[in-house]
Amino acid sequence: MRYRNLGGAGVQVSRLALGTMNFGPRTPEDEAHAVMSRALELGVNFFDTADIYGGRIGEGITEQIIGRWLAADPARREQIVLATKVYGPMGRTPNSARLSALHIRRACEASLRRLRTDHLDLFQLHHIDRTTPWEEIWTALELLVAQGKVIYVGSSNFAGWHLARAQEVARRRGSQGLVSEQSVYNLLERSVEREVLPACAEYGIGLLPYSPLQGGLLAGVLRRGDEAGRSTEPKARRQLERHRERIAAYESWCAELGEDPASVGLAWLLHRPGVTAPVVGPRTVGQLEGAMRALRVSLDDTQLKELDAIFPGPGGPAPEAYAW
Template sequence: MKYRLLGNTGVWVSEISLGAMTFGGENHPVYGSLGALGREDADRMVAAALDAGVNLIDTADVYSDGESEELLGHALRRRRDDVVLATKVHAPTGPGPNDAGWSRLHVMQALDASLRRLGTDHIDLYQLHNFDPLTPFEEVLAALDDAVRQGKVRYIGCSNLAAWQVSRALGVSAARNLNRFVSVQAYYSLVGRDAERDLVPMAQAEGVGLLVWSPLAGGFLTGKVKREGASTEVGRRNTDGHIDFPPVDRERGHDVVDVLRAVAARHGVSVSRTAVAWLLAQPAVTSVTVGARKIEQLTDNIGASGLVLTEQDLADLDEVSKLPPAYPNWIQAAFASARQPNG
């Protein structure tokens, strides 16, 4: 396993991290289809990840209504100090009007509940799970800063925020001398490269770590989703289109998978491993979070840490998957040479 620095923290995290969304939820209407791993399976999954060198594990208070945190806490009971433990807050955790969002009231209550479920006295990386348009950054960052000063949280981060929102939050932290986001967790894959337009350059410019979720696009990039459309379920996606998360342009996506298969064949590895290895070759990426139902899936994805794609591999995959530049990126690129005296 290889390790990368988490933003400017000086903390080393494994470039492959374990996502615990598949833990729990056997009878849950949403999470039941994502894995529904029980205690024994979750224990084995965590042990296998740690034994392979993974030291970053991510969950959220909303996953399986908190059961994911409970199972993860149990699995880490003897190895808590071996991991950088990350969880998230924002999504509804109850029926009340204040059981969601970024308010100090909810964040403090949710943090204490997560600590109880995880069976720990601190969370290493506490992340805002999504944007709350009702709560200003000044409010939530002050609450998170208090949590750090109380020793309940080591670092703070965010997930699913736009680049301008992260930048605004960093500005508020700087102006008010509050703890700043050290990472942003974002969807990024060969069939979902939107992050490259603004999030990736922002992360590089601000020294913020980029943590990737759904690197296989909900199972689409396993290579098991066929053009002809069988009805086999694959992770968060089935091939008849009833599950489409994250959304994928299927025609374009199948073209990407065709090239992925060719690159994977050159190295004698799986399509999934190749898709993860491509992400690890991208600038700004700190760690790629993988979730699994079976140990074999986890082991295969972890193997991406040792897979080095050639320049030709990367060029082939870039060509079939790249997005057209969006405004103002394209006009800035068009005039960039004007600042190069020898360009």
């Protein structure tokens, strides 16, 4: 396993992060525990979850599953960098969602209980809140840091200007600010290259791509013949039909290279500047072990250009992407 600093922070995380969104809804608890144990054996030390994962509003099912795994062997806690998120609805009352200071504090305390830990290594703002002032958000987060309940703060689903706004307010307050941003990023969806990646580079924020295989569309869906996995969902089916020609060309290209499409898709992200760790979401131990192959796939400049020809990006950073 290789490791890299999380953005400009000193903490080091594995080049692949273990995403846990499937734990509970698609992966039963015993299998989820096996996946986490195997991840630790393979050197994966970056575990990512969210309070809303698990399928039942307000229960934090996935966090509970992770908490019981940690409690079964307390030594595990010090071996991982544990990340969760706040924003989504955890109830049906007005203050059970978003990023008010009230909800941030309550959500942190609830995540700590479910995860059976006394601190969160990375507390991520799961979405931008357009109604709560940044001064209020940072006041709440800085208090949690001062109390030792949170070490680092990250974001998810932020636009480039949201990152700039958050960092400038943090800078005025003498706060460390955000160390990471978790965004959709893969060969099919490269929008972050316009403004999010440049903002991350400017502010020392590490990018954590989620949905690195676009819900399975980049994992060999046509080759398998059954169009399995998330690609059976309506949105993914529409995307498959829209991009079928490119996906077919990609799978053929991977076959000529002698590599699995999923490994190539992850490896491409590992070659991208500014990417700290793609978040993989295996449902089984076998899928986790398969993802590790990406760490051994090396793509040269010619191959990267060939992939750009199949999946053109937005044209580089803004404004050059659309202007002179």
